[in-house]
Amino acid sequence: xxxxxxxxxxxxxxxxxxxxxxxxxxxxxxxxxxxxxxxxxxxxxxxxxxxxxxxxxxxxxxxxxxxxxxxxxxxxxxxxxxxxxxxxxxxxxxxxxxxxxxxxxxxxxxxxxxxxxxxxxxxxxxx
Numbered sequence: 001x002x003x004x005x006x007x008x009x010x011x012x013x014x015x016x017x018x019x020x021x022x023x024x025x026x027x028x029x030x031x032x033x034x035x036x037x038x039x040x041x042x043x044x045x046x047x048x049x050x051x052x053x054x055x056x057x058x059x060x061x062x063x064x065x066x067x068x069x070x071x072x073x074x075x076x077x078x079x080x081x082x083x084x085x086x087x088x089x090x091x092x093x094x095x096x097x098x099x100x101x102x103x104x105x106x107x108x109x110x111x112x113x114x115x116x117x118x119x120x121x122x123x124x125x126x127x
Contacts, residue, residue: 002028004035005062005075007047012066012075015051028057051075059091081110 002023005012022038023031032050039048051062059074060066066075074091084093099115100106106115 004048012062
């Protein structure tokens with residue numbers, strides 16, 4: 001299966017799956033023009049770019065609302081928080097402080113600029 005993102009004004013508006021037979025079982029990048037032609041017959045006057053489910057090309061799997069950056073040839077997700085920074089290598093937004101690796105679950109506190117432990121309620125079963 002091949003995945004294609006429909007682009008309008010550099011923004012992903014939908015992602016569809018195309019059967020391998022419809023792209024002549026070709027690998028990327030050879031599959032892209034075949035897939036675009038196939039989709040163009042179904043959805044005329046639309047712009048398509050192939051995306052990789054495992055991020056093996058174009059940096060990230062496209063999602064609705066992602067930007068297609070033609071200069072970087074990458075799909076870039078929305079910025080999670082105002083103080084997160086863009087990583088040019090991965091084309092992802094990352095926190096200014098790395099996620100803790102102590103095995104606990106955290107969420108980002110935008111105002112405090114820190115990771116905060118998520119409090120998980122504990123239910124005791126039995127007497």
